[in-house]
Amino acid sequence: MRVLLVGAGGVGTAITRIAARRPFFDEMVVADYDRDRAQAAVTSVGDPRFRAAEVDASDPAAVVALLRRTGCDVLLNATDPRFVVSLFQAAGEAGVTYLDMAMSLSQPHPSQPYEKPGVMLGDAQFARHEEWAAAGRLALVGMGVEPGLSDVFARYAADELFDEIDEIGVRDGANLTVDGYEFAPSFNIWTTIEECLNPPVVWEKGRGWFTTAPFSEPEVFDFPEGIGPVQCVNVEHEEVLLIPRWVAAKRVTFKYGLGEDFIRTLRTLHQIGLDKTDGVIVPGPNGPVTVSPRDVVAASLPDPATLGERMRGKTCAGTWVRGVKDGAPREVYLYHVVDNEWSMAEYGSQAVVWQTAINPVVALELVASGVWRGAGVLGPEAFPPRPFLDLLTAYGSPWAIREQSALAATVS
Numbered sequence: 001m002r003v004l005l006v007g008a009g010g011v012g013t014a015i016t017r018i019a020a021r022r023p024f025f026d027e028m029v030v031a032d033y034d035r036d037r038a039q040a041a042v043t044s045v046g047d048p049r050f051r052a053a054e055v056d057a058s059d060p061a062a063v064v065a066l067l068r069r070t071g072c073d074v075l076l077n078a079t080d081p082r083f084v085v086s087l088f089q090a091a092g093e094a095g096v097t098y099l100d101m102a103m104s105l106s107q108p109h110p111s112q113p114y115e116k117p118g119v120m121l122g123d124a125q126f127a128r129h130e131e132w133a134a135a136g137r138l139a140l141v142g143m144g145v146e147p148g149l150s151d152v153f154a155r156y157a158a159d160e161l162f163d164e165i166d167e168i169g170v171r172d173g174a175n176l177t178v179d180g181y182e183f184a185p186s187f188n189i190w191t192t193i194e195e196c197l198n199p200p201v202v203w204e205k206g207r208g209w210f211t212t213a214p215f216s217e218p219e220v221f222d223f224p225e226g227i228g229p230v231q232c233v234n235v236e237h238e239e240v241l242l243i244p245r246w247v248a249a250k251r252v253t254f255k256y257g258l259g260e261d262f263i264r265t266l267r268t269l270h271q272i273g274l275d276k277t278d279g280v281i282v283p284g285p286n287g288p289v290t291v292s293p294r295d296v297v298a299a300s301l302p303d304p305a306t307l308g309e310r311m312r313g314k315t316c317a318g319t320w321v322r323g324v325k326d327g328a329p330r331e332v333y334l335y336h337v338v339d340n341e342w343s344m345a346e347y348g349s350q351a352v353v354w355q356t357a358i359n360p361v362v363a364l365e366l367v368a369s370g371v372w373r374g375a376g377v378l379g380p381e382a383f384p385p386r387p388f389l390d391l392l393t394a395y396g397s398p399w400a401i402r403e404q405s406a407l408a409a410t411v412s
Helices: 010-019 035-045 060-070 081-094 129-134 149-161 189-197 238-246 260-271 293-300 340-347 351-369 385-394 404-411
Strands: 002-006 027-032 050-054 074-077 097-100 138-140 164-174 201-204 208-211 219-223 228-234 251-257 280-282 289-291 314-325 328-339 376-378 400-403
Touching: 002 010, 002 060, 010 027, 010 035, 010 340, 010 351, 027 035, 027 060, 035 050, 060 081, 074 081, 074 351, 081 097, 081 138, 081 189, 097 351, 129 376, 138 351, 149 164, 149 238, 149 314, 149 328, 149 385, 164 219, 164 228, 189 260, 189 293, 201 238, 208 238, 219 251, 219 314, 238 251, 289 293, 314 351, 328 340, 328 351, 328 404, 340 351, 351 385, 400 404
Parallel strands: 002 027, 002 074, 027 050, 074 097, 097 138, 138 376, 164 251
Antiparallel strands: 164 314, 201 208, 201 251, 219 228, 228 251, 280 289, 314 328, 328 400
């Protein structure tokens, strides 16, 4: 396997550090619009299988040319969602396997944004499923941590833990703090604004997909391993679009543990228009320039990849499932926790980006070995979950299951 990794930011760099410890691939070309950043990622691993390149992810022709020049047979997309369509298109034109961690962007319904979906996450990719399937090529979409590992958990619960599932709810929370900053998101702020301020999507059997207002249905979820209770709210996320395609459940949701201060900041950005992506004209010393308000916000905040030394605490990604097993009610939380102190000491990557990065590497190894195989545009739920979870543990990053009924008994 020869991999073209596009994107050498925090997640892309963490991918190189994780992959460098595994023998399943022959070469990984790390490409970024900033060649120096790609070279820094390569230099940090000191492995001859890695080399740097420069490419504009928004230019499919340039990406196709790079794929052909390097002989790579897999494109791993570690950019933000703005570039999903162009990279997905390039992989299709070059005839290579494609893998991403976030799917093509949504567009709210033009007249009823908080009731009906418009263009949904991943629609642009799923529209080409038949084309990819007919060509015998695989596009594995949404294969990060959330979406990704959370979807694997959902499939595992359906296969091994439940006879019937009433609800699957992805729940993400952390107790991370960043020394010296009142507001410093631990993940790409462009993506964070997109998913938090768009209308969240919910799926229900008999009703299908529908939308609600941002930050709806607040609840307090008690996260494991010392993280504790965190307020969670509905957020737009790929799992709600992926899980119902392969896993039978009566309801699917995604709730993010943002906390009141974070929600207040995002609401303020929205109220004053700083979440917008359309350009606005700003006077400058050399004449007016056009800038995106959201890009200004992103440029004003610290790069999440550089925050590791200032971060304290743990992050938890997991899937809560409620249903019936052997005629009795059952409720579980399948989860994966990363301690920032551990990930920094072991890999030099902060916890959130490292937790995202490990999952596509595990998936690539399963594809390389033929354990995961398929054709078309497929989500993580389309593949057997046990090999993934076993290999994740073998990478030194175990997952766990908590029986929620036992937790309730303890709390009471």
